[in-house]
Amino acid sequence: MEIGESKLFKRNGEFYIHITVQKDLEVPKPELTDEAVVIACDIGESNPLVSVELGDQGKKRKNAQFLGRNVRSVKAHYNNLKKLAGRKKIKHATNWIKKHVENKEKRKVNDILHKTTTKIVDRAKILKRLGYEPIIVLGDLKKVRHSRD
Numbered sequence: 001m002e003i004g005e006s007k008l009f010k011r012n013g014e015f016y017i018h019i020t021v022q023k024d025l026e027v028p029k030p031e032l033t034d035e036a037v038v039i040a041c042d043i044g045e046s047n048p049l050v051s052v053e054l055g056d057q058g059k060k061r062k063n064a065q066f067l068g069r070n071v072r073s074v075k076a077h078y079n080n081l082k083k084l085a086g087r088k089k090i091k092h093a094t095n096w097i098k099k100h101v102e103n104k105e106k107r108k109v110n111d112i113l114h115k116t117t118t119k120i121v122d123r124a125k126i127l128k129r130l131g132y133e134p135i136i137v138l139g140d141l142k143k144v145r146h147s148r149d
Contacts, residue, residue: 030135037132039124048072049116051123063123067116071109078105 004020030036038054048068081101124134 030133033133035131035133037127037134039120039127039134039136041120041136041138043138048113049120051120053123053127065119067119068112071112074105074108074112078102 001021001023004022006017006019008015008017010016032038040052040054042050048071049066051063051065051067053063078101082097120136124136127134
């Protein structure tokens with residue numbers, strides 16, 4: 001176990017400390033049976049979250065979803081607001097951007113990503129109720145459209 005970053009802060013007159021601890025764990029490799037369905041997820045720039053269900057030990061692909069597409073539109077909207085503040089030469093533009101733009105953008109993007117990851121977990125729960133063994137995997141989904149036969 002290794003102690004990482006720590007942060008001391010004061011809230012409501014009391015002091016608190018957050019300590020980050022890093023510990024290596026051995027995660028058992030899941031067995032791929034006929035009931036196993038792997039939900040492979042990829043995080044990217046153009047499509048923030050892509051998920052594909054791989055069944056029959058990776059031979060059958062279905063239910064490809066491109067989730068979180070509206071993250072791009074949120075980021076574009078707030079980028080335009082930042083540019084507009086710079087063009088209009090608003091006094092203290094950096095403070096205005098931090099106060100009005102960056103916090104809202106971060107909250108909206110986090111909300112969208114939370115909702116999309118919740119959809120993936122809900123799909124795994126449905127598959128579990130149907131008698132499958134869902135496995136959620138994060139990684140690189142290159143060449144998932146090409147047949148592996």
